[in-house]
Amino acid sequence: MSLFQSIDNSLHFDQVSLAQLAKTYGTPLYVYSQTALTQAFQAYQQAFAKNQPLICYAVKANGNLSVLKHFASLGSGFDIVSGGELARVLAAGGDAGKVIFSGVGKSAAEIQDALQAGVLCFNVESLPELDRINSVAAKMGVQAPISLRINPDVDAQTHPYISTGLKENKFGIAFVDALQAYRHAASLENLQIVGIDCHIGSQLIDLSPLTEALERLLVLVDQLEAEGIVLQHIDIGGGVGIVYSDETQPDLQAYADSVARLLEGRPQHLVMEPGRSLVGNAGVLLTQVEFVKQGETKNFVIVDAAMNDLMRPALYQAYHEVVAVAPRNDVETVLADVVGPICETGDFLAQNRQLAVVEGDLLAIQSAGAYASSMASNYNSRGKAAEILVCEGQETLVRRRENVSDLWRDEILA
Ligand SMILES: Cc1ncc(COP(=O)(O)O)c(C=O)c1O
Numbered sequence: 001m002s003l004f005q006s007i008d009n010s011l012h013f014d015q016v017s018l019a020q021l022a023k024t025y026g027t028p029l030y031v032y033s034q035t036a037l038t039q040a041f042q043a044y045q046q047a048f049a050k051n052q053p054l055i056c057y058a059v060k061a062n063g064n065l066s067v068l069k070h071f072a073s074l075g076s077g078f079d080i081v082s083g084g085e086l087a088r089v090l091a092a093g094g095d096a097g098k099v100i101f102s103g104v105g106k107s108a109a110e111i112q113d114a115l116q117a118g119v120l121c122f123n124v125e126s127l128p129e130l131d132r133i134n135s136v137a138a139k140m141g142v143q144a145p146i147s148l149r150i151n152p153d154v155d156a157q158t159h160p161y162i163s164t165g166l167k168e169n170k171f172g173i174a175f176v177d178a179l180q181a182y183r184h185a186a187s188l189e190n191l192q193i194v195g196i197d198c199h200i201g202s203q204l205i206d207l208s209p210l211t212e213a214l215e216r217l218l219v220l221v222d223q224l225e226a227e228g229i230v231l232q233h234i235d236i237g238g239g240v241g242i243v244y245s246d247e248t249q250p251d252l253q254a255y256a257d258s259v260a261r262l263l264e265g266r267p268q269h270l271v272m273e274p275g276r277s278l279v280g281n282a283g284v285l286l287t288q289v290e291f292v293k294q295g296e297t298k299n300f301v302i303v304d305a306a307m308n309d310l311m312r313p314a315l316y317q318a319y320h321e322v323v324a325v326a327p328r329n330d331v332e333t334v335l336a337d338v339v340g341p342i343c344e345t346g347d348f349l350a351q352n353r354q355l356a357v358v359e360g361d362l363l364a365i366q367s368a369g370a371y372a373s374s375m376a377s378n379y380n381s382r383g384k385a386a387e388i389l390v391c392e393g394q395e396t397l398v399r400r401r402e403n404v405s406d407l408w409r410d411e412i413l414a
């Protein structure tokens with residue numbers, strides 16, 4: 001059942017009035033539904049019940065502390081890609097023992113902090129990274145748990161900027177080099193090999209590339225076993241795509257069933273790193289119309305949110321549904337681009353939409369829970385939006401709006 005409801009012609013999300021939230025906290029405003037977060041997490045648990053996976057939520061999708069705390073309370077682990085994300089997970093009460101550390105450029109300091117915290121493993125993406133982790137661990141007198149991220153050269157059939165499992169992508173260790181890399185890891189004294197990982201891309205609607213990648217990984221697992229390298233876990237990477245507009249909802253259960261079939265009889269634990277599908281449709285970005293402007297060839301609905309708040313449309317021409325919080329029929333519907341106040345032609349949130357709005361109206365930009373606030377910037381010296389968590393009629397402010405008059409606070413007037 002949708003958590004959006006129209007009550008007296010006014011949109012509610014998880015039983016909280018969006019108009020009331022805008023009035024209390026101002027706009028632009030991110031609103032996340034805790035109920036939706038729980039439902040999305042439980043959908044994974046249920047679909048994959050047979051394998052009892054460790055779900056490591058990908059923090060990069062939405063690192064709000066309260067979102068992380070909620071996932072931790074549901075038993076989630078975390079997939080991190082920086083020291084900053086580790087700090088967030090720990091601040092939110094996450095269990096370091098359920099943290100996997102991905103990313104192609106881990107610094108020595110980040111590795112040291114992660115070892116200190118006691119992360120579950122590093123997903124290692126290159127040979128020099130293996131050596132670096134080994135040397136940091138040696139200095140600390142510890143064993144570092146590692147898993148190799150394999151680049152299986154499988155086409156995820158998604159946007160090229162978020163495709164990660166092809167030969168030409170910077171991610172992972174090439175499939176053909178994988179055995180040699182494991183042998184090298186096994187020769188290093190301060191490394192403990194615990195797993196294997198792959199992640200081929202994000203926003204996958206056709207899930208067959210995911211199972212294809214897993215099949216390739218399993219060939220390696222068998223080869224490793226023959227060499228006496230026995231793994232504790234298999235990490236299948238990120239989650240499934242979500243519906244932004246007219247995509248077909250990917251069949252999570254069918255995917256889980258294929259994974260279960262492929263892993264049948266194997267001793268390894270299943271690990272996964274979903275991000276988008278746990279938070280994407282649990283969030284909206286509320287924005288207010290500043291002006292409706294008639295251009296010579298186009299109409300523009302100028303709103304108070306911009307590409308610094310939500311950069312997906314500018315970066316990937318991504319589509320986000322835009323709906324009026326209180327739809328009206330007393331003004332003409334026009335075809336318009338929804339644009340922000342930033343001085344860039346690429347500063348649009350939506351293009352060619354039919355909208356009937358006037359100055360002061362509120363719009364809800366849908367599917368804004370993932371890769372939205374987490375990719376926000378201060379471009380044009382704009383403050384980052386506030387964030388609210390709603391749950392069955394209750395609201396909680398979980399991030400204050402940044403104060404624009406002291407955004408310069410970390411600079412030094414020389
Ligand atoms: C290494 C890694 N793991 C997990 C994810 C999360 O992927 P998704 O948000 O598609 O579930 C990503 C992002 O694509 C990633 O780069």
Ligand SMILES: N[C@@H](CCCC[NH3+])C(=O)O
Pocket residue numbers: 060162164202203312370371
């Ligand atoms: N930022 C991307 C997803 C990146 C996935 C990270 N590997 C998006 O908004 O779709």
